[in-house]
Each structure stands twice: as structure tokens, then as C-alpha cells.
Amino acid sequence: MRELRVILQPVNLALPPRDIKLIREGLSKIFEEAQIVLKPMILPWGRVHPYTFTVRPYCEHWKKFCKKYGGGYYISDPDELYEALTHARKEDPELFRKILNCLLQPLCSAHPFIADLIELAKKREAILVFLEPHQITPSQVGTCFYVEGVFNIHLYFEGSPSYKLFILSHEIGHYILKYDCDNPDCIMHPCTKDFYDSGHPLKFCSSCLEKLKRWSMKGEDG
Secondary structure, three states: OOEEEEEEEEEOOOOOHHHHHHHHHHHHHHHHOOOOEEEEEEOOOEOOOOOHHHOHHHOHHHHHHHHHHOOOOOOOOHHHHHHHHHHHHHHOHHHHHHHHHHHHOOOOOOOHHHHHHHHHHHHHOOEEEEEEOOOOEOOEOEEEEEEOOEEEEEEEOOOOHHHHHHHHHHHHHOOOOOOOOOOOOOOOOOOOOOOOOOOOOOOOOHHHHHHHHHHHHHOOOO
16 A cells, blocks of 8 residues: 655644644545555644745746846846747747746745755655645636646635545645546545535545555556
């Protein structure tokens, strides 16, 4: 049976004891059925500004990008940014990908606090989950992507216990299962209920459960 290590970091969000208990007991029960040993590590509340532009002036990639395509000035105008990205895509694809990644991420790895968390996740071979007090976008409650080889999850963590356990398990599930499920009773089905609703699905359907078991026993991605 494989282990799945998860580092949970509240961002500008204090977790009450009941939520910590909910996370530890709920995740263990949900993923135990999938034959996965889930080891959540909940870190202390971290005060981090949620927007990447606050740390971009200190980011080496961003400084290089501005120096090369912004004449040394900080690029803030949308038209200038579009033109700079167009040139970077043709002339320096690696830098282009790093800047695009920076623009899309809610938290920047140039921030010392985030950089330390990424290093911790690498050492523990864990995935990194940021629990946030605001929606990622007006239409998104969770998102996941890789940063420096570490699987990152950002999710909105306010609402009913049912919602919190659902969205946390759903996004962790995407580390193994790449796609959402069509079954509305499955935890891998997209979030369709209100955040404060108590009826969110908290089990995997038979199809997703079988994929999780294959990953647990053989390491096959779903």
C-alpha cells in the first residue's frame, strides 16, 4: 500500500481545532477505502499576501524578464506585457514559461515563505495544499499545478464541514486522478453545491476507487 504525504498550509486563515480534527479523521476515512495511507501534516497559520505581484520585484525571473523586454522598467501596462510575452515566447521559451507560470499562480515561489514550503515538500516527497479564505477566481474554488516538481493545490476553505472535506479530498484526488468524474455522487465530480450545503459527496465511485487502488498497489496514474 502506498503512502500519500500531504502538507496543509493555512494562508491568512486560522484553523480551529474542529477543522483540524475534521481534516485528520475525514481524510483518513475517505482515502482508507482507496487503500492509500494518507499522512496529512498541518502547519501553523501563515500570514502571506495572496497576490504574486507583491513579490514580483524580488523575483529573479521577473527582474530578468523586465530587464530584457521592458527596458529595465517594471512592466505593468497590459499592452507592454503582451508585447513582452510575445517576444519572450519566440526568443526565450524557458523564461516565457516561468513568467506565464508566475502570472497564473496565486502565490509566487519567489516569496521566501513559499520557497521554504516547496523545499519542505520536496524533502518529504509530499504534495502541498494551501487553504485560503477567498475563492481562487469568481468561478473557481480549487486549482492544482506543479511548481518546481511539487504538486501544489490552492483551495477555498470556508463553508460547511461537508464542503471543506469534499473540496480538500477532491483536489488531493487530482494528484492521482487527472480528470473530473461524471458521476454526481462521486467525490471527483466538480463542485456544484453551495459552500454551506451539507450534501457534498464524500465517497469515490466504483470506477474512481478502482483507479485509486491501482495507483496504491502499482503506481498507475488514473
